[in-house]
Amino acid sequence: MIICHVSGPTTQHSGPGFSVDAALMPQPDRRLEVSEAAWRVIVREGLDRTSMRAIAQEMGCTTGVVTHYFRNKQELILFALRQVKERLQAAMEQAVESVPGPDRLVVMLAAFLPLDSERQEILRVWLAFLGYAVGRDNLMADHQQSAAQLRTVIIQELEALKAQQILRSDIDPATEANALLALANGLSLDSLIQGQPLSLDQQRLVLQRYVKTLLIQD
């Protein structure tokens, strides 16, 4: 819970005698809390109706607290968008820990599916951002940069499978990384835009079956 008065890292605990201890204390990133409040407002109200004021209200704070951490909506949006990417990347990295072989790839891609309430929220926030980026080239470029990082990770994974002679030799990792991310994104979107969406198990199965077609059959 954020403390609802202006208390940025520079002004906090700066009284004499406390400055050293304060510097040693881990400072929770208050901007994360603001960003999470913003997510909730975006999911509930839509990105275009998400104002600095609405976010402050969500937090039970004054607008001044929000503007203390983010100069304007554009700055907050970029921060929150990067949070979406970091959460997804962390989920992906955590998911693959100690998963070996071609299953790793399925598990990595499944991290993009709306597996839990956080990822369902992330999906909505991501989609709101994407729609907002139409007509705003700088925001779209930010999306492309995030996508490029994820693509690099998938390419590395495919290349490792190729080196282990698990991946079919005719598969081009660069092309296939796009196709895999397209399928994972599309399946995830499906849960929002289809009246009769696939269940999570069905989504996982589709990914699994697709990855299987890329492998050398024994």
Add this chain to the structure above:
Amino acid sequence: MIICHVSGPTTQHSGPGFSVDAALMPQPDRRLEVSEAAWRVIVREGLDRTSMRAIAQEMGCTTGVVTHYFRNKQELILFALRQVKERLQAAMEQAVESVPGPDRLVVMLAAFLPLDSERQEILRVWLAFLGYAVGRDNLMADHQQSAAQLRTVIIQELEALKAQQILRSDIDPATEANALLALANGLSLDSLIQGQPLSLDQQRLVLQRYVKTLLIQD
């Protein structure tokens, strides 16, 4: 080109002596022209910055002309969104004329890819709408309704292939329709969100290869 004075179907050519001829004359749907102007503004400026005034400006008209056809932005947005769906459905139907067998399915799905400048624009407009629908349940329901219609068409196609014993017997048309639309949507999105997107040929190839995995191999 729209005539830039208030001239709805009810008031047009209604002078004495002209009324019968006017009724027989094909009336171009002026709302389509307004909607197309709206598309251009959305792609250029973003949906949240697309006002009735900006659309009027795009058409070189007064705002009154736009409000003559659409009471407010919400009404215009719903009309333009349905246009997106109709264009895609028409493209799909036109594409499959006289294409037989399993190739039909690939050709149908390829109709969603950003094949030409119109479909690139449609993709952007669709994405802007989708993002805008986050936090607006009635708009999201409209997306789901459009998606359901497309899904029905794909299910019919898969069932026809199954009846012809071309589709593998273990394939469930309902599940597979979602997966196919997810892949097509994802590939189409790829062209916007990936810094290094697949070429159109690569996108088509991915669809082709995927559909092939659903078929009985001879």
